Amino acid sequence: MPAHRTARERARAELTAEIKDEARRQLADSGANGLSLRAVARELGMVSSALYRYFPSRDELLTALIVDAYNALGDTLDTASASASASGGSPADRWRAAAHALRSWARTHPHEYALLYGTPVPGYRAPDDTIVPAGRVPGAFLWIARDAWHAGDLPVNGAEPDDTLRTQARTIATALDLSGLPEVVILRAVDAWTQLFGTVALEFTGQFANTLDPADAYFARAVELQLRTAGLA
Amino acid sequence: MPAHRTARERARAELTAEIKDEARRQLADSGANGLSLRAVARELGMVSSALYRYFPSRDELLTALIVDAYNALGDTLDTASASASASGGSPADRWRAAAHALRSWARTHPHEYALLYGTPVPGYRAPDDTIVPAGRVPGAFLWIARDAWHAGDLPVNGAEPDDTLRTQARTIATALDLSGLPEVVILRAVDAWTQLFGTVALEFTGQFANTLDPADAYFARAVELQLRTAGLA
DNA sequence: TGTACATCAGTGAACGCGCGTTCACTGATGTAC
DNA sequence: TGTACATCAGTGAACGCGCGTTCACTGATGTAC
Numbered sequence: 001m002p003a004h005r006t007a008r009e010r011a012r013a014e015l016t017a018e019i020k021d022e023a024r025r026q027l028a029d030s031g032a033n034g035l036s037l038r039a040v041a042r043e044l045g046m047v048s049s050a051l052y053r054y055f056p057s058r059d060e061l062l063t064a065l066i067v068d069a070y071n072a073l074g075d076t077l078d079t080a081s082a083s084a085s086a087s088g089g090s091p092a093d094r095w096r097a098a099a100h101a102l103r104s105w106a107r108t109h110p111h112e113y114a115l116l117y118g119t120p121v122p123g124y125r126a127p128d129d130t131i132v133p134a135g136r137v138p139g140a141f142l143w144i145a146r147d148a149w150h151a152g153d154l155p156v157n158g159a160e161p162d163d164t165l166r167t168q169a170r171t172i173a174t175a176l177d178l179s180g181l182p183e184v185v186i187l188r189a190v191d192a193w194t195q196l197f198g199t200v201a202l203e204f205t206g207q208f209a210n211t212l213d214p215a216d217a218y219f220a221r222a223v224e225l226q227l228r229t230a231g232l233a
Numbered sequence: 234m235p236a237h238r239t240a241r242e243r244a245r246a247e248l249t250a251e252i253k254d255e256a257r258r259q260l261a262d263s264g265a266n267g268l269s270l271r272a273v274a275r276e277l278g279m280v281s282s283a284l285y286r287y288f289p290s291r292d293e294l295l296t297a298l299i300v301d302a303y304n305a306l307g308d309t310l311d312t313a314s315a316s317a318s319a320s321g322g323s324p325a326d327r328w329r330a331a332a333h334a335l336r337s338w339a340r341t342h343p344h345e346y347a348l349l350y351g352t353p354v355p356g357y358r359a360p361d362d363t364i365v366p367a368g369r370v371p372g373a374f375l376w377i378a379r380d381a382w383h384a385g386d387l388p389v390n391g392a393e394p395d396d397t398l399r400t401q402a403r404t405i406a407t408a409l410d411l412s413g414l415p416e417v418v419i420l421r422a423v424d425a426w427t428q429l430f431g432t433v434a435l436e437f438t439g440q441f442a443n444t445l446d447p448a449d450a451y452f453a454r455a456v457e458l459q460l461r462t463a464g465l466a
Numbered sequence: 467t468g469t470a471c472a473t474c475a476g477t478g479a480a481c482g483c484g485c486g487t488t489c490a491c492t493g494a495t496g497t498a499c
Numbered sequence: 500t501g502t503a504c505a506t507c508a509g510t511g512a513a514c515g516c517g518c519g520t521t522c523a524c525t526g527a528t529g530t531a532c
Contacts, residue, residue: 004244005527007528007529008473008474008475008527008529010432012475013473031352036518037518037520038434038517044402046476046477047478048475048518048520049477049479049521049522050475050476050521052519052520053475053476054475057519057520081439110457114353118351118352118438120264122437131442138440144292155308162316165454168450171443171444172444175444178399187451187454191454191458194430194431195431196427197435197440198427198429198430206353206359207350207367207371210404210408211401211404212323212401217397218398218420218423221398221420221424225272225462226499229462239493239496241495244508269484270486270487271484279510281485282488282489282510283509283510285487290486290487291485439508440517
């Protein structure tokens, strides 16, 4: 374990990245099912079997892309939320910023969005490594509620959830580092998150075509509703 | 154009149905990408080229399956809604019944649900024939709001939408036979529909795994929220 | 510093697979007179 | 009612394609003494 990186190590890291980049490019062209190891290798001027030095199978490559995509989306949301906060925005402003960032990421990265939230690829089972990065996405929104609550900006009201929901809310709290947050606050934020997700998902799958399309106005309206649902406005 | 159906016509109708049935079975096994004309033909004891007498291409077969699925789901929702109504249920009860019917249809028909609301199949573009059947699904919910409004059970309140949204609401009204319904009522029902859809979609894509799973309790909670959003409770 | 050996990246051929679609054809069913 | 012709369903072979993965191999890079 030398501090310096050998030529081999550097080459390996670079090629691994290049393989993922090219795979992402193909993803964007033809979707997850169109992702072919042979085509990736061809594009990189390698022989297809050489890829197996980097990823043991097609599924492992897909998993790497999924983890990267969750993290890219998580970063995008965190950045939007943080910069709204840095420029003096309220929790509601942070939610607005993150919500719009989610929508525009979905629109600019449709195949990566589909990889995360679309139909599961047949025969592919997401391994546990994806759980934590996946949580960053709802997390980005729940953390806004958490901060607002700690700042005293979030009233605790609404009916007390029953036992099942309280337990599940505690599980969410543990997974997403929301300790101290009342269950009802968590659940109201989850409610808002599902609304947000539904709006993005419906637009993404084309269900707004011919009616709410372009959906900018409706999306803005939906975000305001989310704020009321979460208790942020 | 004889009133009687010839043996040929009967055979053709039956075989067309059998092809779709077998295709649906394969859809359930391996998803839309796994749907193969050759495999369908094999299973029916035909030669693959014979299918071309019934469907001019794989895409046309897919389209037929999509239209059928929208109609099956639409029928399911209509039935749930109508029987809640027939047994004296309020509009809220109808919404509850239809919402639970949507969720359980999605759970029992995951691949058909995916066909309708999952990742678009690469290279497949849904033709216009799907628009009307697709509208039946949100329609089933908006019609409940319409009936409630006509019965005077639905208060018209909430901020007046801006021009863009008003126009889009009118488009929805035209497409779904909601004439007379105020725009704000339509939009509030759409808000509730996106919430409902978001909850189903998140559960379906496994985003509730390890947290809100099983989601029965959360779903019931979400439905009550939808009722408040739509103005039905 | 130089040598011997171990590790690893990349090659090229091969295995075995399935797919959508076309086409010329045979034989059965339907129709018009 | 019977015959001649048209329509249609289904056959079987073929075209041309791409895929994931394995394996024995060569040659370069790294490491230990």
